[in-house]
Amino acid sequence: MIKWFVEKLLLLQLLIFPALGFCDPIFSTGNKHSVTVIGTGYVGLVLGACLADLGQVVTCCDVDKEKIQMLSKGMIPIYENGLLEIVQKNLANGRLHFSTNVDTSILNSNVIFITVGTPEGKNGEANLCFIGKVAETIGKNLNDKKTIFVKSTVPMGTIRWIKEVIDENNSKQTPYNLGYAPEFLREGSSVEDFMHPDRIVIGADNDETANIFANLMQPLIDAGAPLCTTSIASAEMIKYASNSFLSIKISFINEIADFCEQIGANVDEVAYAIGLDKRIGKAFLKPGPGYGGSCFPKDTNAFLKAAEKYGIDLKTVNAAVQTNSTRALKIVQNLENRFGSLKGLKIAIWGLSFKEETDDVRESAALKLIDLLQKRGAILHCYDPIANANALKVFPTLFTYNRPQDAVQYADALILATPWKEFLEVNFIDIYKRMNTKFIYDTRNFLDEKYLRRIGFEVESLGKK
Ligand SMILES: NC(=O)c1ccc[n+]([C@@H]2O[C@H](COP(=O)([O-])OP(=O)(O)OC[C@H]3O[C@@H](n4cnc5c(N)ncnc54)[C@H](O)[C@@H]3O)[C@@H](O)[C@H]2O)c1
Known part of the structure; x- marks a missing residue:
């Protein structure tokens, strides 16, 4: 009797719960x-x-x-x-x-x-x-x-x-x-x-x-x-090895981008073609301001430290970390090459999270840029679709806006730091009218550069002359 009752109850649950969207x-x-x-x-x-x-x-x-x-x-x-x-x-x-x-x-x-x-x-x-x-x-x-x-x-x-x-x-x-x-x-x-x-x-x-x-x-x-x-040891190795490998890929393509700039090659064309090779794969071959987030920076460092304890010198991982540490500075130096002193320059920054589709700003390259630019006296006006509040916890005096067009008002430069999809939908003719100097630094090679140039913008990106 009890068995019959339990069976009926289970059946009822399985029939009713899915119908309610519960299961x-x-x-x-x-x-x-x-x-x-x-x-x-x-x-x-x-x-x-x-x-x-x-x-x-x-x-x-x-x-x-x-x-x-x-x-x-x-x-x-x-x-x-x-x-x-x-x-x-x-x-x-x-x-x-x-x-x-x-x-x-x-x-x-x-x-x-x-x-x-x-x-x-x-x-x-x-x-x-x-x-x-x-x-x-x-x-x-x-x-x-x-x-x-x-x-x-x-x-x-x-x-x-x-x-x-x-x-x-x-x-x-x-x-x-x-x-x-x-x-x-x-x-x-x-x-x-x-x-x-x-x-x-x-x-x-x-x-x-x-x-x-x-x-x-x-x-x-x-x-x-x-x-x-x-084994447990293998699982511990798999996690750090995975993140380190991806970090190496990012630093690699960033170095290739630097090289492309010198010889007049286009890193986007290069990355696309090498990524079609199945042995390489196209993921993580996008140049940018350096990897950030709550994982890659800390995990590569911890991996290096752990290896040191066993007398292992992870040269490739170390190189990736070193390369990554120079990326934000390189972007700031390029701005200095363009504008001279950055003191008093009004710069708009679009995107504050370490990547798109998250509000996480931990180790975000955008925040590294903010730090370097603030130290040089630039006046920053920022916009992120989601991460403004988290960025303000790190830089409480930052000017943040709820719309991308408000951040660029009278700006001397616009830096795209995080590739949120909504930036592709922005009316750049309106952005052009609002900016003081029509200069865009696309640090993710994300925007339609040709279109922006047609409007009249001066565009700087990575890995292209
Ligand atoms: N965030 C990622 O994308 C990601 C991806 C893969 C692996 N990981 C790893 O996963 C781990 C967690 O990362 P996260 O990003 O979720 O961290 P997090 O900082 O977002 O969350 C950690 C949480 O643990 C809580 N906490 C701390 N001490 C506690 C305790 N004694 N009892 C109960 N709660 C406690 C904190 O309050 C916090 O809410 C890290 O080791 C990270 O490296 C993170």
Whole structure:
């Protein structure tokens, strides 16, 4: 009788919930876990919301009370395409929860993800203090066998160290699993990246850990995502090697751009043609003001530091870092070549986030430009579709505007620093009329240069004479 009742209840749930838009067809009761995500930032929030969307019951925890309050009301603290809808949907269907009570959440779950930040420390090494604190908290709250996955980006040997910290605090010696599942999402398209990953990596030292992870990711694996099951050491290497390789590609094309300028070649033509070679690929072959964001700069530095400890000199990664560190200065020097002193020059900057489609300004090349230009006495008027507020946290006295055309009023130069699509839609005839000197520095080779020249603009870009 009870079995019949449970079956009917399940059937009812499966019929009614999808009709209400509460459930995905991939939802499978066989895969259900109670998941805690510790650290509800860019990575943790996307992970938690997407896992809930795949059918798990998830609690995202954070020490930031304001953030958790906001999320509990169905608002998200970051700008990320498609994320708000997934958060609201899974809050409504009861699969997604938010909490500041990390201890209770750990006690009530069987799977735990660690997604706290690992920012750059003073000497370039990864700062592991947040992750150490979380490992301590997990150790103290191990009331039964749980599986812990680290998603934060960490240097080689960190998972072993996390295990030591958990063990020191696990007074009852409760057994647990620990794996490393590096995250590869790109801000701006992180929901899409989570749902359709190029690959999923799990570093584990036993089958049970790897299987639990595969079980969580089953809908994505069924949809074709390749699963790479590796040792923990390999997974630690994969994450840093991936980010470093992409950084090398960016620095490489930036150096080629410099060379192109000298010989009268066009870097866009060069990048397109070399990118058609399948062995090279066209991604990350776009010249620019240097890579930024919360990952590449800190991860390449941490990789170099980690290698140093093992007596390895990563010359190519080091070269990429060195090249990158000169990019913003080169742009400012080009401006000085054009205008002489920049003191008192009114410069408009379009785009403040480190890339388009995100509000994240961490290590943004635009902010590096702002810093260098301010130090030279330039007067800056900035516009970003989303990131003005975050930029103001770094430079509180910056003039920011809500429309791109307002930032260029009477400007002597316009610098395009971040390639937001909306800049392609701007009425440049109107921009031309508003500017004092009709000079555009397109540091992303993004705008239609020929068209701008036809209007009468003087245009500077990268890798072209
Ligand atoms: N942002 C990305 O695009 C990206 C991509 C791949 C990997 N990663 C890696 O993922 C990790 C997280 O990055 P992020 O960008 O999401 O960081 P973030 O700074 O946006 O978020 C980290 C969150 O952790 C919270 N936190 C800190 N200590 C805590 C504790 N003891 N308990 C609970 N919460 C705590 C913070 O309040 C913050 O909300 C980093 O290691 C990063 O390198 C980031």
